Amino acid sequence: MSPRTRPPFRADHVGSLLRPPDLLAARDDHARGRIDDRRLAEVEDAAIRDAVAMQRQAGLRTATDGEFRRTSWHMDFIYRLGGISPADEQIKVRFRNESGDLEFSTAALRVHDRVRLEETIFADHFRFLRDAAGDGATPKLTIPSPNMVHYRGGPAAIDPEVYPDVEEFWSDLAAAYAEQVRRIADLGCRYLQLDDTSLAYLNDPKQRAMIAERGDDPDHLHLRYIRQINAALAGRPADLAVTTHMCRGNFRSSWTAEGGYDFVAEALFSELDVDGFFLEYDDPRSGGFEPLRFVPPGKTVVLGLVTTKRGALESKDELKRRIDEAARFVPLEQICLSPQCGFSSTVEGNVLTASEQFAKLRLIAETAEEVWG
Numbered sequence: 001m002s003p004r005t006r007p008p009f010r011a012d013h014v015g016s017l018l019r020p021p022d023l024l025a026a027r028d029d030h031a032r033g034r035i036d037d038r039r040l041a042e043v044e045d046a047a048i049r050d051a052v053a054m055q056r057q058a059g060l061r062t063a064t065d066g067e068f069r070r071t072s073w074h075m076d077f078i079y080r081l082g083g084i085s086p087a088d089e090q091i092k093v094r095f096r097n098e099s100g101d102l103e104f105s106t107a108a109l110r111v112h113d114r115v116r117l118e119e120t121i122f123a124d125h126f127r128f129l130r131d132a133a134g135d136g137a138t139p140k141l142t143i144p145s146p147n148m149v150h151y152r153g154g155p156a157a158i159d160p161e162v163y164p165d166v167e168e169f170w171s172d173l174a175a176a177y178a179e180q181v182r183r184i185a186d187l188g189c190r191y192l193q194l195d196d197t198s199l200a201y202l203n204d205p206k207q208r209a210m211i212a213e214r215g216d217d218p219d220h221l222h223l224r225y226i227r228q229i230n231a232a233l234a235g236r237p238a239d240l241a242v243t244t245h246m247c248r249g250n251f252r253s254s255w256t257a258e259g260g261y262d263f264v265a266e267a268l269f270s271e272l273d274v275d276g277f278f279l280e281y282d283d284p285r286s287g288g289f290e291p292l293r294f295v296p297p298g299k300t301v302v303l304g305l306v307t308t309k310r311g312a313l314e315s316k317d318e319l320k321r322r323i324d325e326a327a328r329f330v331p332l333e334q335i336c337l338s339p340q341c342g343f344s345s346t347v348e349g350n351v352l353t354a355s356e357q358f359a360k361l362r363l364i365a366e367t368a369e370e371v372w373g
Contacts, residue, residue: 001333001372007138007191007241008276008302008336009061011368014245015142015193016073016342017054017066018349018357023047027347044069045128052132058358059365062191063137065129066344073195073345074144075109080121081176083113084149087157109149111158115172120183130188138191141184145196145244146177146232147225154214170228177232185237193243193278194232197257198225199264200246200280203287204257222264230273243302245278248285250345253309253352260287269294276300281322282307282340292329301330304340306360311352313359319367337368 004010019027026043029035051066070076078084087108126141133139150157150173155166163169184192199222201207208218233242249256261268261279269277269291277295280286281304295301305322306314319337326335343350343357 003373004336006275007062007140008243008278008300008338009138009368010336010372011060011365012062012278012302012336012338013055013060013064013361013364014278014304014308014339014342015064015067015140015195016344017051017064017068018343018352018354019066019068019347020047020050020354023068024347048128049132052129052137054358055361056136058361059369060361061137062140063129063133064140064142065125065132067142067342069125071347073142073342074148077121077143078109078149078152080119081149082116082118083111083162083172084115085110085112087153109153109157111149111153111162111169113159113162115149115169115176117176117179117183120187121180123183123187126184126187126189139189140191140193141189142193142195142245143180145194145198145225146173146228147196147198149173150225150228151198151201154211154216156214170224170231174228174231174234178234178236181233181236181240185240190239191241191243193245194229194274195245196225196229197247197249198222199244199268200248200261201257203259203261203263204248205259207257208263223267226267226272230271233273241275243276243278243300244272244274245341247280247304247341250308250341250350251348253350258285261291262287265291266294269299270296274299276302276336278302278304278338280304280340281326282309286340289326289329292326295330295334297334300334300336301326302336302338304338306337306339306364308339308341308343308350308352308357308360311356313356313363316363316367316370319363320371323371332372337364337371339364 030040047068048065052063055063087110089108129139202222211218
């Protein structure tokens, strides 16, 4: 196998990491007014330096900041877009795990003005990560895909007086994202990931029924979302590697949607203009590998075979067996390995320890080395 010099790498990970206890304590102190912004930033900086060192020690060639400065993987970004704000009402999302159900409540969003980019979002986050990574790793920035702005609230979240023609909303959203991508690339980012639950959720018949109830087209919304990501990436630098991560929900070791990638696979893999696809494949609810037959030459599939939802460590033999199964549908040369999702998509984190997290990242690096060299 030829070595990969461009992301995604043979051993990679999605992005978020468990927040260390001292960082969680500092966030609580900051919320209660016991420490100021400067002190919180100092604790975050130290935690991110440690996280970068941990990723290097695990054997990874890329590094993220663990999303340590965020509360949520997506809303911290979305609320910083011009024209978008939290709404008064709450959205309740039902998550499931092996023990039962739990409910997550969060503020809805409202598109109250023309969508625009007023600042380079996470510019300071990336600069720090870039400098912390140094020459030893490729820094990766993760941001929510533009689809998450729409999927969260649907048509009801868009003020019809601002956008009497919804096509203007889509156009403004694409322009804001395209400008964000350009600015981040100017800062030296060469590895950008668009995190997206919508394209995985739409494989679930229950999610499509919900989409129909709110007035959207459940049979074709994924095509709109694919076009939207492509518009956001149009004109990006040729040396900027872009991936997308698609999962079915990740909150305190629980999920929302179920089902394989079959419903969206043909359009997704053949039309989405990204370099690689991080895919959730850690248990039977994720479906089989058959949809990978639509992945064209030149695209990379990052198999999320290692779960972040439980601490028990997978076996190398099982991982290799599943890689072999996937290679029946897409060439081994186009496959990489990762966890199925982040370890802490929200500040609360999943139910495993920091040592278990490290063991999983190390397992991925070792397995990739044995499979691809």
